[in-house]
Amino acid sequence: MTSAAIREIIGRGIPLPGDDIDTDRIIPGRFLRSVTFEGLEAHVFEDDRQQNPDHPFNQEKYRGASVLIVGRNFGCGSSREHAPQALMRWGIRGIVGESFAEIFFANCTAIGLPCVTVAPEDARWLREIIAAHPELEVRLDLETMTVRAGDRTIPAQMPEGARRQLLDGTWNSTFVLLEAGDAIERTAARLPYLVGF
Numbered sequence: 001m002t003s004a005a006i007r008e009i010i011g012r013g014i015p016l017p018g019d020d021i022d023t024d025r026i027i028p029g030r031f032l033r034s035v036t037f038e039g040l041e042a043h044v045f046e047d048d049r050q051q052n053p054d055h056p057f058n059q060e061k062y063r064g065a066s067v068l069i070v071g072r073n074f075g076c077g078s079s080r081e082h083a084p085q086a087l088m089r090w091g092i093r094g095i096v097g098e099s100f101a102e103i104f105f106a107n108c109t110a111i112g113l114p115c116v117t118v119a120p121e122d123a124r125w126l127r128e129i130i131a132a133h134p135e136l137e138v139r140l141d142l143e144t145m146t147v148r149a150g151d152r153t154i155p156a157q158m159p160e161g162a163r164r165q166l167l168d169g170t171w172n173s174t175f176v177l178l179e180a181g182d183a184i185e186r187t188a189a190r191l192p193y194l195v196g197f
Contacts, residue, residue: 005169006112009094009140011066013149014056015127021070022077023104027086040082041089057090061134069126069138070097074115075104084108094140096147096156098123109162112171114142116156122147126154142166 031043049055056062068087074097075083084107087095095108095115108115118126129149130136139148140156142163147154165171189195 003112003169003171006114006166006171007141007143009067009114010137011093012062012064012134013067013069013096013126013130013136013138014062014065014092015069015130016056017071017127019072019098020076021074023075023080023083023101024077026075026083027080031086032080032082037082037085037089040086041091044086044090064091065134066091066093067138067140068092068095068097069123069130070095071123072098072120074098074100075108076101079103079107081107081110084111084113088113096123096126096138096140105162109165109171112166114140114158114162114166116140116142116145116147116158118147118154118156122154125152 025048026045027040027043028046031040031046034040045055045057049058052058074095083104088111092113095113096118097115098120099117100108100115105115126138126147126149130138133150136149139146141148142158145156145158145163147156162171
């Protein structure tokens with residue numbers, strides 16, 4: 001048993017300007033008290049959206065977009081799993097950016113939300129072309145490690161371990177543990193400090 005393999009994300013893009021966008025901006029701390037992640041999508045960028053009516057997540061032309069285009073150091077700040085969960089529940093299926101905070105990247109990989117990096121000039125071009133043509137299809141291909149938009153193909157990068165997990169469908173650690181259940185039981189039976197528990 002494995003989780004679903006993720007090879008390609010195809011959808012319209014949503015450009016998000018700015019660098020160093022932290023997890024508190026993605027999902028403000030007051031929404032972290034929920035027991036589950038349900039409903040978090042309604043509060044993605046809540047404060048930014050209230051302060052800026054033209055925020056991309058407020059614009060109807062980006063409704064239904066699934067590929068988020070970001071700048072440098074996206075997801076920095078506190079480690080909160082709520083940030084990638086909120087983005088995914090809003091409809092984001094892949095993120096393309098200049099760079100990502102390490103813990104945010106790991107939290108995204110753990111829920112099957114691929115984050116790939118591209119050169120700063122390519123990220124800038126993607127944001128500009130999507131802003132001008134919000135209907136444009138964006139294709140994030142994890143097998144060829146490319147991002148395609150219009151007639152342009154952009155090289156992308158991601159750590160090979162995370163890429164393999166997504167391609168193999170082993171990104172969900174719960175499924176990996178369940179798959180190894182028999183081996184875990186056999187090992188536990190041999191450990192003297194677990195016998196009888």
